Structures are given as structure tokens and as C-alpha cells.
Amino acid sequence: MTTTHRSPALVADSVEAAVEALRERGLRASAARRLVLEALFGAEGPLSAERLAEGLEGRLPRSDLASVYRNLETLEEVGLVRHVHLGHGPGLYALAAPEHEYLVCESCHAVRSVAKEELDEIRGQVLERFGFEARFTHFPLVGLCPDCIEESRDHEGGPNAHP
Amino acid sequence: MTTTHRSPALVADSVEAAVEALRERGLRASAARRLVLEALFGAEGPLSAERLAEGLEGRLPRSDLASVYRNLETLEEVGLVRHVHLGHGPGLYALAAPEHEYLVCESCHAVRSVAKEELDEIRGQVLERFGFEARFTHFPLVGLCPDCIEESRDHEGGPNAHP
DNA sequence: ACGTAATTGCGAGTCGTTCGCAAAAACTAG
DNA sequence: CTAGTTTTTGCGAACGACTCGCAATTACGT
Structure with missing residues (x-):
């Protein structure tokens, strides 16, 4: 959540499309990366990194919290992901969507x-x-x-x- | 900064007036308490607890960070103080003032x-x-x-x- | 001046997030 | 497919902003 200059939103409509966007920028499609993408594509609303890392209560394999944060950050740089601060508590992440x-x-x-x-x-x-x-x-x-x-x-x- | 129900603002125009308000509620006028009050009365804009505890770059004696937080909390409960969250970074405290x-x-x-x-x-x-x-x-x-x-x-x- | 409850100061703990670093992938070239 | 090159991971430690427990002080009422 480093204060990175907001890159333009990039709305992908599937994990594969998102992965393609990553590849175009020389980024790799690691398992961990795909995982957060899958979670976000399957999500209702914005999610905390914590919940992502925990595998969404068993619906996905759990992964390393630090990596989740790093991946969210790079996905956000690419424009695929956005986050919000809804009051106190952790930041919440979601796919970039029509605003x-x-x-x-x-x-x-x-x-x-x-x-x-x-x-x-x-x-x-x-x-x-x-x-x-x-x-x-x-x-x-x-x-x-x-x-x-x-x-x-x-x-x-x-x-x-x-x- | 516990999510305490917002008490009505109580605008005091001097440290002594503020202390009086504390006394009325059975609270004590400790040195530490006076210190944060003095700092806030002398401040331009809202300040972080950290800066308060550090004595405002030498202009006041430094005090214990935890106590500063506790005092800000009680002063806020009394209505003498308010805090804002201006983006990331620490919460900032100021005297309650005309809104x-x-x-x-x-x-x-x-x-x-x-x-x-x-x-x-x-x-x-x-x-x-x-x-x-x-x-x-x-x-x-x-x-x-x-x-x-x-x-x-x-x-x-x-x-x-x-x- | 005394007793008692409010406060302090300190250290440790929490939560959300970031960093360093060696080990483990991913892509690329051959 | 194999090596080589780079990215990425996973782990643990560190960080910033607080919050808490607790024994030692201190402020106030009498």
C-alpha cells in the first residue's frame, strides 16, 4: 500500500485476461499471483489481504501474507486492482471495475x-x-x-x- | 483512539478553563494532562501524539507516549479535544473548536x-x-x-x- | 498530613504492513 | 529438455501507530 502514483484502471474480465496483461508488462504468472487474482474474481466485495492470505475460509489454498501484499501492490500498479480504506481496520482490495x-x-x-x-x-x-x-x-x-x-x-x- | 461514542464538543478558551472542566467531572489535573493541554493551546494545527510526547521539538518537556494517548482519549471523551485522520499516517489531535x-x-x-x-x-x-x-x-x-x-x-x- | 482513587511510566503486546534475504519458481535461449 | 537469468516466494524480523497490564506515583478530599 505504498503511496504509488495511481495508474490508470485496467479492467480485465477473467483471470486469463489479467494474466495476459501481466505478461505484457514482463511480469510473471506465478501460482501465488493467480491465487489472489482468482480470489478477487470470485469475490463479492472488497477483501483484506489477511483474508486473501487465509484462503478465504478454506475456499482457496492459503498463502503467505507478505506475498499477498506484494502481489496486491503490483496488481495495483498494473491497474488491475484498487484498494479502499473504509474507516479503521485493514485496507480492502478489489478488482478494478467500472468506477x-x-x-x-x-x-x-x-x-x-x-x-x-x-x-x-x-x-x-x-x-x-x-x-x-x-x-x-x-x-x-x-x-x-x-x-x-x-x-x-x-x-x-x-x-x-x-x- | 478507541471507537468511543462522540461526546459533544466543549470549547475551552484557556488551559485553566479546560482544567476546570476536567475537575467538574472528577478528573485530575496532572502535570502530564496539563502538558498536552498546553501544547494543544499553543498549536497551529492538529498534532500527532508522537509529536506531543516528544515535547514539540523541545518547546515543552517530553512525556510518555502511552500517557499522551490516554490523556488525549480522556480529553476527547470530555469533549475538549477532537482528532482527524488525514490520509495515512498517525491521527492528529486538536482542541475542540467551533466546528x-x-x-x-x-x-x-x-x-x-x-x-x-x-x-x-x-x-x-x-x-x-x-x-x-x-x-x-x-x-x-x-x-x-x-x-x-x-x-x-x-x-x-x-x-x-x-x- | 493521610488515605485512597486516579494517573503515570515502563515494558510488552497487537494489528496492519513492509523489508531483507536465501531458496524456489518462471520464463528464455540454446 | 537443459541451463541460465530474473522474478517471485516464504520466512522471519522490523516497523508505525497504538493499546494494555501493572506496580509506583501523585492529586485531591478530609
Whole structure:
């Protein structure tokens, strides 16, 4: 997770296609490499390196954690993989996919992922007001989710508010 | 930095006022405690626990890192202190102040802090679209700052774009 | 000044991640 | 297929940012 300059995303649609992309850059298709690729292709959401190394609860052979990290890093350099930091806890990795961004609830840690375009209007506002181009792909937009807003409304002040 | 439920901010305007607030809660005004308070009152921006413990490059006596963390935690529970996670690197602590939020550049790591109200319109948009109440106080809004937008525009494609 | 609970300082431990390095693959050339 | 060259692996150790246990202090109420 070294702060490497973000390379353009490279969306592969199969392990073999990804391996091909690696070969084109003079990288080798080692077993360990294929393994993390397979895991990511079979995954629902983003995964921690730890879980990858552990073989996804037995669904794949386990491998060395340091190697998993190294492979994730090189796959990320190639553009095949991206990672997010959803709050505390380990970084989470996923295949590069048509861009989406994350919203995370600070209170219950619920994660919602939305298509990039859904945030474009907000991005426009931020750009206009601050000159910043907001990106919620690597670090999410953090806040309170609907449920937790409601919950905090319930508790706020409690029975003795404004006595 | 345990995930403690955020207590309401308590803005003190001097070390003594802060100490008073501690006393009211049955907490003691130890030397170590005063020290971090003094450091924070004299600080420009948010500081890491490490820097606090090291005595701010000799401007204050150095103290024990674990105690600094514990004190920051209790001060935060009281509401006198807040911390932010500006990207990778350690959490940064500051006195609770009239609310402001952070924008951080993912590329050059520049930090801009803005008054809460400046983000209210954007917050409104996010709430409307996603039901999330965005908060950029604990985790910042991450993106590209004006300079880095321009820089990326310059390099994009380069001399051989669309050959 | 005394007793007692809050705090400190220290060392050790944890979690997430990175590094060094020799041994083991992978690709390439012959 | 065999060697040679380079990449990659697997292991253990190290690192940064914290957190914890615990005996020794210290702050405060009386």
C-alpha cells in the first residue's frame, strides 16, 4: 500500500485476461499471483489481504501474507486492482471495475457503494465551491447513514430534553 | 483512539478553563494532562501524539507516549479535544473548536480546513440523494486540490496524446 | 498530613504492513 | 529438455501507530 502514483484502471474480465496483461508488462504468472487474482474474481466485495492470505475460509489454498501484499501492490500498479480504506481496520482490495465510490457510516460502519455518476453532481458542487475534485474511491465519504440519523434523533436530548 | 461514542464538543478558551472542566467531572489535573493541554493551546494545527510526547521539538518537556494517548482519549471523551485522520499516517489531535471540516488532497496531501457551514449545501445534497449526513470532521473529504488538478491536466496524454 | 482513587511510566503486546534475504519458481535461449 | 537469468516466494524480523497490564506515583478530599 505504498503511496504509488495511481495508474490508470485496467479492467480485465477473467483471470486469463489479467494474466495476459501481466505478461505484457514482463511480469510473471506465478501460482501465488493467480491465487489472489482468482480470489478477487470470485469475490463479492472488497477483501483484506489477511483474508486473501487465509484462503478465504478454506475456499482457496492459503498463502503467505507478505506475498499477498506484494502481489496486491503490483496488481495495483498494473491497474488491475484498487484498494479502499473504509474507516479503521485493514485496507480492502478489489478488482478494478467500472468506477464506483463508497459511502461509509461512521456510527454503524455500514458501507454503501454507488456508481461514480451518482456523485457527479455533488462533485460538481465541491469543485465549484472549493476547486477540489472529490474522489470517494480510495477514501470514502464518511457520515451517518439513514438508520443512524434516525437513531440519533431518537436519543437526542432523551425524555428530558429542554426541561 | 478507541471507537468511543462522540461526546459533544466543549470549547475551552484557556488551559485553566479546560482544567476546570476536567475537575467538574472528577478528573485530575496532572502535570502530564496539563502538558498536552498546553501544547494543544499553543498549536497551529492538529498534532500527532508522537509529536506531543516528544515535547514539540523541545518547546515543552517530553512525556510518555502511552500517557499522551490516554490523556488525549480522556480529553476527547470530555469533549475538549477532537482528532482527524488525514490520509495515512498517525491521527492528529486538536482542541475542540467551533466546528470545521477538512479537505485533503490525495496527491500532494495539502490540507484545507473550512467552516462547517461552508459545506452545508453539499451536505444537503448528499442527504437528499443518499440519506447520508456527511461529516468531514473525523475523516476528511478527499480529492484533488486545484494545483494537482492543473498538474494532472498538464501531464495528461502528454506530447503524444492521440498519436 | 493521610488515605485512597486516579494517573503515570515502563515494558510488552497487537494489528496492519513492509523489508531483507536465501531458496524456489518462471520464463528464455540454446 | 537443459541451463541460465530474473522474478517471485516464504520466512522471519522490523516497523508505525497504538493499546494494555501493572506496580509506583501523585492529586485531591478530609
